[in-house]
Amino acid sequence: DGRGDLKNLLPGGPYTYTLSAEDAVGNRSTTLEQIIRIDDIAPEISLSVQPTIFAPRSESGSSRAVFTAVVHDASNPTRWALKVTSEKGDLVQEFKGEGRPPTEIVWEGLDAKGAAFPDGKYDVRLHVTDEVGNQGKSAAATVTINSAKPVLLVNAAEESVPDLMP
Secondary structure, three states, X not given: OOEOOOOOEOOOEEEEEOOEEEOOOOOEEEOOOEEEEEOOOOOEXXXXXXXXXXXXXXXXXXXXXXXXXXXXXXXXXXXXXEEEEOOOOOEEEEEEEEXXXXXXXEXXXXXXXXXXXXXXEEEEEEXXXXXXXXXXXXXXXXXXEOOOOOOOOOOOOOOOOOOOOO
């Protein structure tokens, strides 16, 4: 339970132990020294996104967002979830997995039916749980969906043309 002989919580880190037994006639046996690690620190997670503005289903090179995740932890990650929330804070999409999260996670900006999410800003966080139950989450990586077509304005100035006829 992470407590010492005095029932106080021990700081995280490696500890060694041995087990000894003695029978009624004095025969004694001791195990080799073993190492156990106390890990009470949440995983450290960083999350970045490129590009920060994209348009789902566009024909440009910016039709999806790629999230890059880096996780540091003393224990092995056992599960993860990438959660996408709207500007209102509503969960709009979630990607989950077991073990260590992939280094890159692609978001197409499409719902389960294949429809594009509305234009706007979305906060994305990576949540990770390690093998001893510590939970951590990244700071938000903000991505914007902007599917609006550009408006092209042509401004023609009137210019006088000299007469070519005498």
